[in-house]
Amino acid sequence: MKILVCISKAPDTTSKIAFTEGNTKFSEDGVQYIVNPYDEWYALVRGLELKESLGGTVTIVTVGTAADEPTIRKALAIGADEAVRIDAEAKDAFQVATEIANYAKGQGFDLILTGKETINYNGSQVAGMIAEHLDLPLVSLASKLDVNGVTATCDKEIVGGLETVEVQLPAVISCAKGMAEQRIPNMRGIMAARTKPLNVVAASASELNTEFVAYDLPAPKSAVKLIDPENMDALVELLHNEAKVI
Amino acid sequence: MSVLVYINSNAGKLSKSAFEAVTYGKMIGDVTVVTNGSTGDDILSSLGAYGAQKVLVDRSFDGTDAQQLTRLIGAAAEATGAATIVFSNDLVGKAVAPRLSVRLSAGLVSGAIGAPDADGKIKVNVFSGKAFGHVKVNTTKRIISLLPNSFQPEEVGGSASIEAFDGNVGAPGLVVKATKQPEGGVPLPEAELVVSAGRGLKGPENWGMVEDLANELGAATACSRPVADIGWRPHHEHVGQTGVAIRPNLYIAAGISGAIQHLAGVNGSKVIVVINTDAEAPFFKAADYGIVGDAFEVLPRLTEAVKKFKSAN
Ligand SMILES: Cc1cc2nc3c(=O)[nH]c(=O)nc-3n(C[C@H](O)[C@H](O)[C@H](O)COP(=O)(O)OP(=O)(O)OC[C@H]3O[C@@H](n4cnc5c(N)ncnc54)[C@H](O)[C@@H]3O)c2cc1C
Ligand SMILES: Nc1ncnc2c1ncn2[C@@H]1O[C@H](COP(=O)(O)O)[C@@H](O)[C@H]1O
Numbered sequence: 001m002k003i004l005v006c007i008s009k010a011p012d013t014t015s016k017i018a019f020t021e022g023n024t025k026f027s028e029d030g031v032q033y034i035v036n037p038y039d040e041w042y043a044l045v046r047g048l049e050l051k052e053s054l055g056g057t058v059t060i061v062t063v064g065t066a067a068d069e070p071t072i073r074k075a076l077a078i079g080a081d082e083a084v085r086i087d088a089e090a091k092d093a094f095q096v097a098t099e100i101a102n103y104a105k106g107q108g109f110d111l112i113l114t115g116k117e118t119i120n121y122n123g124s125q126v127a128g129m130i131a132e133h134l135d136l137p138l139v140s141l142a143s144k145l146d147v148n149g150v151t152a153t154c155d156k157e158i159v160g161g162l163e164t165v166e167v168q169l170p171a172v173i174s175c176a177k178g179m180a181e182q183r184i185p186n187m188r189g190i191m192a193a194r195t196k197p198l199n200v201v202a203a204s205a206s207e208l209n210t211e212f213v214a215y216d217l218p219a220p221k222s223a224v225k226l227i228d229p230e231n232m233d234a235l236v237e238l239l240h241n242e243a244k245v246i
Numbered sequence: 247m248s249v250l251v252y253i254n255s256n257a258g259k260l261s262k263s264a265f266e267a268v269t270y271g272k273m274i275g276d277v278t279v280v281t282n283g284s285t286g287d288d289i290l291s292s293l294g295a296y297g298a299q300k301v302l303v304d305r306s307f308d309g310t311d312a313q314q315l316t317r318l319i320g321a322a323a324e325a326t327g328a329a330t331i332v333f334s335n336d337l338v339g340k341a342v343a344p345r346l347s348v349r350l351s352a353g354l355v356s357g358a359i360g361a362p363d364a365d366g367k368i369k370v371n372v373f374s375g376k377a378f379g380h381v382k383v384n385t386t387k388r389i390i391s392l393l394p395n396s397f398q399p400e401e402v403g404g405s406a407s408i409e410a411f412d413g414n415v416g417a418p419g420l421v422v423k424a425t426k427q428p429e430g431g432v433p434l435p436e437a438e439l440v441v442s443a444g445r446g447l448k449g450p451e452n453w454g455m456v457e458d459l460a461n462e463l464g465a466a467t468a469c470s471r472p473v474a475d476i477g478w479r480p481h482h483e484h485v486g487q488t489g490v491a492i493r494p495n496l497y498i499a500a501g502i503s504g505a506i507q508h509l510a511g512v513n514g515s516k517v518i519v520v521i522n523t524d525a526e527a528p529f530f531k532a533a534d535y536g537i538v539g540d541a542f543e544v545l546p547r548l549t550e551a552v553k554k555f556k557s558a559n
Contacts, residue, residue: 011373013487013488013506013507013510014506014507017373017376017377019377037488038488093344093354094347094348094353094354097344097348119373119374119487119488120372120373121372121379122356122357122371122372122373122374122491123354123356123357124335124340124344124356125343125344125347125354125356126344127344128312128340128341128342128343128344128345128347128348129344129345129347129348131312131344131345132316132344132345132346132347132348132349133348136419137312137313137419137420138312138313138341138345138419139420140312140337140340140341141337141340141341143481153423157337157482158310158337158425159336159337159433159435159436161425161426161427162425162426163422163424163425163426164422164423164424164425165420165421165422165423166420166421166423167419167420167421177481177484177488177489178481207384208384209347209351209352209353209354209383209384209385210353210354210355210381210382210383210384211381211382211384212372212379212380212381212382213367213380213381213382214367214379214380215372215377215378215379215380216377216378216380217376217377217378218376218377218378218513221531221532221533221534224520224530224531224533224534224535224536225534225535225536226535226536226537226538227535227536227537229537229538229539229540229543229544229547230547232544232547232548232550232551233551233554233555235519235535235537235548235551236548236551236552236554236555237555238535239496239517239519239535240555240559243496243516243517243534243535245439245495245496245516245517246439246463246496246552246555
């Protein structure tokens with residue numbers, strides 16, 4: 001089983017979100033980066049579990065600059081065998097997917113795993129784009145993944161329910177909650193990660209289909225209106241006449 | 247300008263997000279809808295009321311296989327010469343729109359919450375709803391995938407012609423082995439009203455009062471992450487940064503502290519009501535209406551008040 005896991009970095013979930021340069025750039029001031037939770041908790045851990053039971057290798061790939069290396073090392077500490085960094089600043093899902101597809105082509109990966117979405121741009125785009133580039137089937141937002149021989153069986157969410165699907169390998173799978181349990185790296189993993197290979201490859205200069213040109217923050221909420229807990233008729237009245245939501 | 251709108255009609259009926267997508271397409275140009283499956287012409291033609299002029303339907307396959315739909319919508323885009331293709335950013339849209347984007351070399355804007363402005367920039371949610379971004383598309387064709395519940399469907403009157411269309415879709419990429427049907431109730435991502443509860447409810451046996459209020463309102467139920475993690479509630483109810491992001495008209499949160507990761511998934515709600523014993527709970531800062539009180543008393547009282555209101559109206 002040759003597994004490729006796509007890893008991105010994301011600001012720590014408690015980060016203060018602010019913008020600079022006339023609201024055109026995300027302010028990295030005081031921001032701590034983490035491995036995008038869906039990539040780490042679900043895609044990577046399930047990839048490692050499959051390797052542990054079926055044998056094989058887990059390679060992680062990131063489209064990013066040298067600044068991404070601490071998060072790449074963290075993913076290595078959790079147990080990936082080797083890392084590849086495609087040397088470009090990630091700006092757009094199409095660019096990222098094209099770089100990863102170009103890298104993966106012809107390397108014989110049985111599974112390409114991604115997270116459900118990045119928690120900064122929330123596009124949920126990269127997995128489908130890689131699949132189309134490589135003409136592979138995609139299981140989108142899988143919450144369970146098992147491999148038997150040349151097929152994978154997945155549970156995936158459908159509106160209000162679940163579907164069990166079977167797909168021929170190789171395939172691309174985007175991983176959502178339920179697939180695995182978060183693993184905390186231990187000291188041995190952290191030490192080992194320092195010497196695992198991190199190969200930097202040149203980008204193939206794919207173009208940008210989309211660009212974020214400006215940002216803004218939501219208007220601050222006005223102060224909360226407190227309601228007497230004894231008087232829920234008053235709340236219902238406000239929800240009906242003032243807020244007009246019921 | 248010709249706009250193509252993909253609609254999932256596989257449930258045999260049309261959902262609100264279908265009407266949202268047609269309404270959105272109508273703001274940009276002349277709308278042709280593309281869909282598949284066996285839903286009746288009478289149901290499909292109701293899209294005309296929202297401004298669709300034509301519905302192309304491929305009756306050769308059912309279901310929502312992403313590879314088949316990509317071929318179908320790609321063929322329809324070519325046939326209509328549409329420069330803009332609109333999806334709902336639901337579970338099907340999330341699987342199909344990225345594939346189509348590569349197939350058509352069309353820039354994809356996912357999670358749109360605004361119409362294209364004068365320079366074509368489109369507003370989307372970023373950082374899990376903590377901020378907005380404005381996206382410029384550099385390609386001649388573009389795909390826009392709408393965040394559900396961001397646009398009010400608007401009836402404009404009119405009727406749509408139905409035309410058979412062969413998308414030449416080939417074989418599906420996935421084989422569906424089993425389906426667990428929705429367990430009644432309102433699916434969370436589409437719900438306009440949501441009642442949610444957290445660790446403050448102490449245990450799963452106390453969720454009856456959450457469900458009672460939800461039933462009375464016709465609302466969906468949701469929960470905070472620890473509640474799903476301990477197994478008090480199913481995972482699909484978990485809302486927040488790492489769960490489902492929702493934007494209902496009304497979000498009622500009982501016994502939830504309002505951690506930043508929770509807020510990230512619900513702060514798109516139009517109106518937020520918070521019930522918490524702790525007046526200092528951070529959630530009150532994000533709330534429109536706050537009740538400092540015990541959920542065990544307030545929830546049943548609120549259910550009664552809704553019941554009374556409904557019988558009086
Ligand atoms: C990377 C990361 C991602 C995360 N993602 C999410 C996410 O997506 N969604 C999410 O929800 N969380 C998420 N979390 C967890 C989040 O930080 C909080 O821990 C969590 O939201 C707290 O859940 P809670 O409010 O139910 O519980 P608590 O924080 O324990 O709050 C319980 C609240 O109930 C109140 N209370 C107690 N008794 C009563 C009563 N009788 N009546 C009324 N109120 C009462 C208390 O005053 C308290 O405010 C994430 C955390 C991390 C680190
Ligand atoms: N720069 C990147 N490098 C490698 N993988 C990425 C990158 N950006 C996104 N991904 C992968 O694609 C998934 C979906 O990202 P997105 O489409 O941006 O929501 C993430 O969960 C990652 O697995």
